[in-house]
Amino acid sequence: MECPTAGKYPLNRKIKLLYLVTEDWYFVSHRLPLALAAQAAGYDVVVATRAGRQADVIRSAGIRLIPFALSRRGGNPLREIFALWRLYRREQPDLIHHVALKPVMFGALAAWLARVPAQVNAVAGLGWLFTSSSGVVRLVRPALRWMLARLLNRPHGLTIVQNPEDRALLERSGVPAARLRLIRGAGVDVQVFHPAPPPPDPVCVVLVARMLRDKGVGEFVEAARRLTEAGVNARFVLVGDPDPANPASVPESSLRNWHGRHGVEWWGRRDDMPTVLQAAHIACLPSYREGLPKSLLEAAACGLPIVTTDAPGCREVVHDGVNGLLVPVRDAVALAAALKKLIEDAELRRRMGEQSRLRAESEFGLETVIAQTLAVYREACA
Numbered sequence: 001m002e003c004p005t006a007g008k009y010p011l012n013r014k015i016k017l018l019y020l021v022t023e024d025w026y027f028v029s030h031r032l033p034l035a036l037a038a039q040a041a042g043y044d045v046v047v048a049t050r051a052g053r054q055a056d057v058i059r060s061a062g063i064r065l066i067p068f069a070l071s072r073r074g075g076n077p078l079r080e081i082f083a084l085w086r087l088y089r090r091e092q093p094d095l096i097h098h099v100a101l102k103p104v105m106f107g108a109l110a111a112w113l114a115r116v117p118a119q120v121n122a123v124a125g126l127g128w129l130f131t132s133s134s135g136v137v138r139l140v141r142p143a144l145r146w147m148l149a150r151l152l153n154r155p156h157g158l159t160i161v162q163n164p165e166d167r168a169l170l171e172r173s174g175v176p177a178a179r180l181r182l183i184r185g186a187g188v189d190v191q192v193f194h195p196a197p198p199p200p201d202p203v204c205v206v207l208v209a210r211m212l213r214d215k216g217v218g219e220f221v222e223a224a225r226r227l228t229e230a231g232v233n234a235r236f237v238l239v240g241d242p243d244p245a246n247p248a249s250v251p252e253s254s255l256r257n258w259h260g261r262h263g264v265e266w267w268g269r270r271d272d273m274p275t276v277l278q279a280a281h282i283a284c285l286p287s288y289r290e291g292l293p294k295s296l297l298e299a300a301a302c303g304l305p306i307v308t309t310d311a312p313g314c315r316e317v318v319h320d321g322v323n324g325l326l327v328p329v330r331d332a333v334a335l336a337a338a339l340k341k342l343i344e345d346a347e348l349r350r351r352m353g354e355q356s357r358l359r360a361e362s363e364f365g366l367e368t369v370i371a372q373t374l375a376v377y378r379e380a381c382a
Helices: 024-040 055-060 077-091 101-113 127-131 135-151 164-173 217-229 252-258 273-278 294-301 332-343 346-363 366-381
Strands: 016-023 044-050 064-067 095-099 118-123 157-161 180-182 203-208 234-239 264-268 282-285 306-309 324-327
Touching: 016 024, 016 077, 016 101, 024 044, 024 055, 024 095, 024 366, 044 077, 055 064, 077 101, 095 101, 095 366, 101 118, 101 135, 118 366, 135 164, 157 164, 157 366, 164 180, 203 217, 203 273, 203 294, 203 332, 217 234, 217 332, 252 264, 273 294, 282 294, 282 332, 294 306, 294 346, 306 332, 324 332, 332 346
Parallel strands: 016 044, 016 095, 044 064, 095 118, 118 157, 157 180, 203 234, 203 282, 234 264, 282 306, 306 324
Antiparallel strands: none
């Protein structure tokens, strides 16, 4: 595409769009369709990310990958910001899309120093910065919020949030409403994720996520224990790997210890998510806070009833009593009761599953999210 403002960019040159994402697997699972759509729209697309097991998937899609390791835990902030500044000066992007909180904070500062013309900042969940009870976080939170608000209030800079609670938090921190855009999640391909005939009994409840404590993995296992000890016959399946770079990661030893006890199964990482979800009767994510969880969007598209928490991000996917049930955060007893209600009522599962599919089609389709995001790109560059 030609640049929208002739006085700002050279004529007859594509806008160079650079994505900064910490992990290549996250880019593939959450942003690759968007990047391909941007490429088809005429952008010159580049992604800077850690080159891991999904690097070849990105390259085979025709997108240039710049290996860039931005730490997710610890690291030297000054060194990483300087490395980003050098990257931006070398690549000279017209527009940068920073994805997730640390790339947003470090990348927005580096982009300002490097005089990048435009940037879009996507914050997928603000839990640890705004709600963590850690003593260190509480100590530095005011300064971080002050800095974040000023980084997000730059000319030709727009910030995408995934739920109204995160938008309100940023507004209260000083980010003008005019700089914020609400786009509900990364979208789901409703052609790839679609309902299938119900699998045979026993009822299978699946939790798809990184194996983190704040995803509610512990509450899920405790609910499974309570239900199986009460004589409820069901399978409780964990799908996902631990994330050692995250301080909330569940140790692999714990996952292996849970496997095979109280109906719990740990399947590890799976790349065939439509097949996994179509083998389940119920989707569950008792998370403490989310941006807007892609795993629940995929479950909804597959026509599953959902049990999740009445927490930011999660409640965006579920209308309580319509396409699923909402429970309080960190409440294994309430979680067990909600799961029991669905496990024992096939007709309720069917009705709620139908409503999940309708919501996925009407509100969370991939094409809608891509169109909204491309509109934000055009606005940022104007």
